[in-house]
Amino acid sequence: MDTGTHTVMGVALGGLATLDPAVQQDPMLFNAVFVGTMIGSQAPDLDTVLKLRNNAVYIRNHRGITHSIPAILLWGIGLSGGIFAFYPQVDFFHLWLWTFLAVILHVLVDVFNAYGTQAYRPFTKRWVAYGFINTFDPYIFLLHVVGIIAWLLGANPGYTFLILYFVIILYYLKRYFDKRQMVKEIQNYYTNVEQIVTSPTIRHNIWRIAITTRDHFYVGRAENGHIEIIDQFYRKPLPDIPLMDKAIQDENLAAFLSFSPVYRWEVDEFDDYTEVRFIDLRYRSKGRYPFVAVVTLDDDHNILSSYTGWIFSEEKLQKKLDAVPT
Template structure:
């Protein structure tokens, strides 16, 4: 989920913590627990700082090891220990429970969007991306805001308010699951040779982006109000035994792209001064453009001159990334 939603979830879990008998007996315990749920609800995304290093490092690691099983335990322990150091009168195990729950909840909700996480590490390195919920879901965010307002301004009981809220959210997630299953069923009815379907829900509730892998083609589709429409078709081709491709596959940006993207196509273009190898993720089509790419430029001898991976929405900006201005 996005940062704003994770913050509201941290507040909501702090509200749920008021159901804890220890909090009910001693209101002074509430504040450290709220700090714990807020920090725990956002801690796994501290790896965003990797973006300041380079995109390849960010793409390979964001929602990776920081969302793994050992990291979840480490976040919960470290945050609880830090808070307990400054507020030693707080019952540690209650603080740890609510903080750890917030970290777990963060990782759990992240698996439902198209980006996903490596939540099963170290047992499984695969990305878990269920594709039911958009990274920012206005219904989920709005429901949390309503609950927070009811608590802060209308004196609603926070424990029961957010207990009801999460029951409603559970039903919402079940609905979104069946929405996706309906899309998958319709695609299989239209296409007989489907191997894989990757769904990306959008901010519009009834609009979904879809990438379909078939035997011989990739299909990019949209689902709007239950109607499936193919918007692009690409012939599926194996990676060629070409020196430019072999060299490109050794590039760190390309490695990061391939480790993350489950469905992509490739292009090799020989130009006057260089050869360009481009990898294009088919999940994120926007206004006829595919913004998530990895591009490598090689000289006549197939030495890598420059490369880039990330989200780019115009060819002009991509070329600037590949040819940064001199210092």
């Protein structure tokens, strides 16, 4: 989820903690727990600082090891231990418990986005992306805001957020069944379906869909349950040629391939260089596919420039590839 949603979830979990008798009876413990839920709800996204290095490192690692099973355990122990140093008189077990739950909640809600996480590491490095909740879901965010306002106006925070999370669980179930129905319809219509990737949008009734069959990629959208195919592409294996072998060794393209489950590729030759472009098919927006990886090579297959990331115009992309000869 986005940072704002993780923040309000940290507040909500702090309010929910007031149902714990130990927290109810000890104001100092409540303060420590509230700090723990706020920090714990954000901690796994510490890897966002990798974006300061470059897009390739960020894409390959964001929501990776910091969202893994060992990291969840370490975040819980490390954060609660650090907070305990400032509140040594409180019950450490209850402080750890609620801080640990905040970290778990952060990772749990992230697996339902289309972006996903590597939450099952170390057992597998597969990206887990169930794809039925948008990274920013306005309904989830607004429900939390309503709960926080009710708390500020005097409502019991424990019962308020208990009810709120019951409603949100029902909402998750609805979204899950919405996706399952779409997948069922697609599987009934197409043969040899190998993969269906769904990406919910910020609008509740609109979804992006990328379908992989034995021979084709299909890109579509679903609106109010009606599925429309917008683009289709032949599924071509990567050519076993020196140009492609060299291109996929590039850091940016390698990061793209480690993250993207459904993409097409194209090679364009120009006077002084050749461009190899990989295009993720999950994020079609306004007629474009903004998540790409591009590598340019000279006639001797030396890499001239490369880029990976979200880009929304060809002009901006070419500016990123500032090493391309003119």
